[in-house]
Amino acid sequence: MGDTSGIKTADLVMKNGRIYTVDRNKSWSEAVAVTDKMIVYVGDSDGVESYVGPDTQVIDLKGKMVMPGFIDSHMHISAVTAEGDGVALANLPTLEAYLEAIRTYVTKCPNQDVIDGGGWGNEPFPPIGPRKEDLDTVVPDRPASLMSGDGHSVWVNSKAIEMAGVTKDTPNPPGGVIERDPDTGEPSGTFRENAMDLIYNVLPPFPVDRLKRGIHSYMKTAASEGITTVHDALLLMPDAEGTLLGYGNLRNNIEAFDQLTANDELTLRVRGTILTDPTKGAGQVAALKAQCAIHKHPHFQLTGAKVFIDGVVEGSTAYLVEPYRHMPDFRSESLWETDIANETFQEIDAENLQIHVHAIGDAAVKVSLDALEYAREKNGTLQTRHLITHLHVVDYADIPRFADLGVIGVPQTFWHLKGEYYDEISLPYLGKERADAQYPMKSFLDAGVMLAAASDYPVTVPSPPLVGIMLGITRCEPGSSNPDDVLNPKEKMTLEEMIESFTINGAIANFVEDITGSIEVGKMADMVILEKNLFDIPETEIADTKVLMTLFEGTPVFTDPSFQGIEK
Ligand SMILES: [Zn+2]
The missing domain is CATH 3.10.310.70 (Diaminopimelate Epimerase; Chain A, domain 1)
Structure with missing residues (x-):
């Protein structure tokens, strides 16, 4: 053992593990040391011994897999x-x-x-x-x-x-x-x-206390699922009125987060975007900017604007290029007029604020990309990272435009399967050709587009990332081994790719890649310990793998009763 003077002993040491760091080289390690919430050492088990002092908690991982805490890049914690x-x-x-x-x-x-x-x-x-x-x-x-x-x-x-x-x-x-x-x-x-x-607009909004209770209850679930960062894509301006797309009952949700952060009650990191009003256009950008500027708590920050371009296929409100199968004269419409979308996207981007776009239909994706192209043309270059989420029906010819604009795709792999939705909605509403081309994923990667996966919770309940990872790989109802049950099989992802999309890519999508998303010295100790090494088991068993412990900034926020890892 070499000279250990100058090394401050750690608060927590984990050793003898299989640690998948998700660093640039996708390297594996055995041990990690954590001091003051931060990772101070990643390396072999011998090297970590010099960080162990009398007050250090030591976890002998006994070969268990450790990976970065999961990031859910589009969900609605406050809904x-x-x-x-x-x-x-x-x-x-x-x-x-x-x-x-x-x-x-x-x-x-x-x-x-x-x-x-x-x-x-x-x-x-x-x-x-x-x-x-x-x-x-x-x-x-x-x-x-x-x-x-x-x-x-x-x-x-x-x-x-x-x-x-x-x-x-x-x-x-x-x-x-x-x-x-x-x-x-x-x-x-x-x-x-x-x-x-x-x-x-006439019923009272949810009271702040009820929202806080809901957030607390979600945080418990999230911790048990290994989630340490989420993006709430449905925050409302506190004085919001007008066209709120039916979300006016959430008007108190920023206040709920403010109260939770004031008491330091958040046990995960939240980033969020504020719902924009399609009738107010660029007129609302100044207020958006002001809200984003005043929320700078490390655990709760606002990154920009949420924009709904359309609705959903099952409501016949997704905006399609070709008509619906069950309504042959109907393609639905964009919630935003093109000129207003263009101008608003440009102004939001010019303020260096993120645009988080909901686009389900292929025509909605085109409106979104067109508006971002307009913004780029006017602003010289796009000022920041923008996201398009859902990506349900996509014209494959548009995929290279994502890469060209540096847009990050935010897919919900929980939906990448057949089953009841496919039979009762996709086929009758979209017809077989579009139904079978639903939810591209690999095509985005092949075109060089970054993907940050998400659940859209509580649209998807429950939504453990391990289920999302598995479905991104199998694209098939759990339990089925019939190849006909696989949805759009050429879009299958690999385990490595799915892990990235729920960790480091989510960090990039939320501007937190300097503090989380991988296990590297200098980052916050957001980590999850798993019962089994995901790389050693059949892909169909990924979803059943137990989370043994979740650490948020070095503190265990969930421990499975079966896990007896901490020695002292
Ligand atoms: Zn959503």
Whole structure:
């Protein structure tokens, strides 16, 4: 052992592991030392001994795999309230099951002014969506508003429609649909996209305390899944009003994060983007910039703007180049007028703020790329890293444009499989050719586009990154070995590529690559210890691999009861 004077003993040492660092060379190590939240040593187990002092906690990894903490680059931590604290409809199969869950909730919360929550799917319903009459049978006396699992539609009862003052004479707002009874023309109970504002602009927003409870509950889940950084792509200006695409009930979410950071309660790192209003255009950029400038806590920062260009396929609101299969004259539309999108993107970029774009349809992807090209032309070069998320239906000819613009793709690999959605939505709505070309991934990589994977939680519940990693590789319903069940097989990713997209690439997408995303000296000690080495097991077992411990900035935020790693 050499001269160890001058080495400060570490707070934590982990040794005898298989540490996948995700550094530039994808190198493996055996040991790590952590002092003051930071990684101070990465190397072999002998070398780490000089960091062990009387107060050092030592974890003998006994050959376990360690990797960087996962980064979920597009999700909605503060929308989780609807799932965790309201009626939870996710994963229930039928209208009857929904009504039963709502009935139970109402009995449990007799004094709640508004019955809210959500997670319902479009699958059990005809294209018109769920009906107010059904909801009236379980909530007759007060407003009820239930968000769809995809976040693009709300199901309301008669009381909520009455409060909103919506009648058969109310026109559809631009970019929104009030579903109507085909016989009477009366609103039938489902409001889509911008039409959701008619409801949420009159119902009270979620109280800050409820949002904080939801965030706390998510952080627990996240820690157990190995997640140490997330991007909340749905923050609202505190005084937001107007066209909020139905998210007005989240108006207090920045305040919730401010209160949590003031008390240092965040046990993961949050980066976020603020929802923009398609009717306000560049006029809102100054306020955006001001909000981003005042949020600089290491655990909560705002990187720029969230822009919805379109909706979703299942709501027939994704903006397509060719018409929908089930509506042969209909392609939907862009939520942003082209000129306004161009000018707004240019101004946001000129302020060095990030644009995080939601684009599901191939035409929406084109609008996004066109606006970024416009911004580049006017600004000389793009000033910062912009993101396009979802990438559901993409014209493959557009993929090189991502590389050319340096746009990072943010796909949700949790959706990269067939199953019910493929049979009941993709095939009838898109037709076989487009359905089978859904969710390109490898094609982006081959074109030199960086991909940062994400869950879109709570659209996807639950959403452990290990499941996202597996599905990015298999593109197949777990348990099936039928090659016909694989969705768009040429887009399969490798394990290495999927790990990068949930770690270092996510760090780059969120401007935190200097502090996390890989296990390297000088970075924060965000790490996860796994039960098995992902490189040693069949790919179909990745999702079942246990997270044994998650460390956020050197502190264990989750320890599996079976893990007895710490020696002293
Ligand atoms: Zn989302």
